[in-house]
Amino acid sequence: MSLSPIPAIMLEPLVRAALLEDLGRAGDLTSDAIVPNDLRTTTVLSARQQGVVAGLDLAILAFRLIDQNVDIKVDRADGSEIAPGNVIAEVSGPARAILTAERTALNFLCHLSGIATATASIVNAVRGHKAKIVCTRKTTPGLRAVEKYAVRAGGGSNHRFGLDDAILIKDNHIAIAGGIRPAIERARSSVGHLVKIEVEVDTLAQLEEVLALAPDAVLLDNMSVDQLRQAVAMVAGRAITEASGRITASTAPTVAATGVDLLSIGWLTHSAPILDVGLDYREV
Numbered sequence: 001m002s003l004s005p006i007p008a009i010m011l012e013p014l015v016r017a018a019l020l021e022d023l024g025r026a027g028d029l030t031s032d033a034i035v036p037n038d039l040r041t042t043t044v045l046s047a048r049q050q051g052v053v054a055g056l057d058l059a060i061l062a063f064r065l066i067d068q069n070v071d072i073k074v075d076r077a078d079g080s081e082i083a084p085g086n087v088i089a090e091v092s093g094p095a096r097a098i099l100t101a102e103r104t105a106l107n108f109l110c111h112l113s114g115i116a117t118a119t120a121s122i123v124n125a126v127r128g129h130k131a132k133i134v135c136t137r138k139t140t141p142g143l144r145a146v147e148k149y150a151v152r153a154g155g156g157s158n159h160r161f162g163l164d165d166a167i168l169i170k171d172n173h174i175a176i177a178g179g180i181r182p183a184i185e186r187a188r189s190s191v192g193h194l195v196k197i198e199v200e201v202d203t204l205a206q207l208e209e210v211l212a213l214a215p216d217a218v219l220l221d222n223m224s225v226d227q228l229r230q231a232v233a234m235v236a237g238r239a240i241t242e243a244s245g246r247i248t249a250s251t252a253p254t255v256a257a258t259g260v261d262l263l264s265i266g267w268l269t270h271s272a273p274i275l276d277v278g279l280d281y282r283e284v
Helices: 008-023 029-034 056-066 095-125 144-153 171-177 180-190 204-211 225-235 252-256
Strands: 040-047 071-074 087-094 132-134 167-169 197-201 217-221 240-244 262-264 277-281
Touching (some): 008 144, 040 095, 056 071, 056 095, 087 095, 095 252, 095 277, 171 180, 180 204, 197 204, 204 225, 217 225, 225 252
Parallel strands (some): 167 197, 197 217
Antiparallel strands (some): 040 087
């Protein structure tokens, strides 16, 4: 899998803010009191659950923003599958710095690895079908870019990143515009030729009306499996089909078997459990 890293200039403000929140007004009282300033140590980031790694660059930044002399040797890069006991990376250098940055590094690593792991579970569930797994805008404020990166690390793809990179006409837009036709026509007249238009529908009658106006994609919201199958037949390749609504690893294969192009899943970013990763002292 080809996984392009996020530039450090985009990650540093997130990590810096998290460290400043933890350091407060007086710094790490515990480590400063107990650990000699010149003591060096070696630790390992170790997996305690099976899953997929994501967020290593943020963890590395956390250590190095505290002390640039911390050295990290990566054993399993983002996107790698891991099992309990696997070493993800070796972290060595000034002991105080490592202990001070530990929780911030783990917060990012555990959270993003949890998203990558959850995504991989759905991707594996629909293997053999053409459907791609995509995320949504249901992300933690401030963490959208890295959470969507974690979805990619798990083998998924990204939906739009924000309100500014595509048009998605939902039920409230249609109601306020006075109908499907005026909503689509206003959207089409307002944006450039590179901006795609997707329309949300929850009935086959709405879908028929929408298809007459040639959207780029249709969001089939909370439809039954039978409705999804009929919807795919109605679209007949004229638009991208996206299924959405309470999709899990157990229901995803049935949804994918209807022939839809995309399965969009909000809980991947807003509710995926963390992957348990620890920082363990290694005697040398």
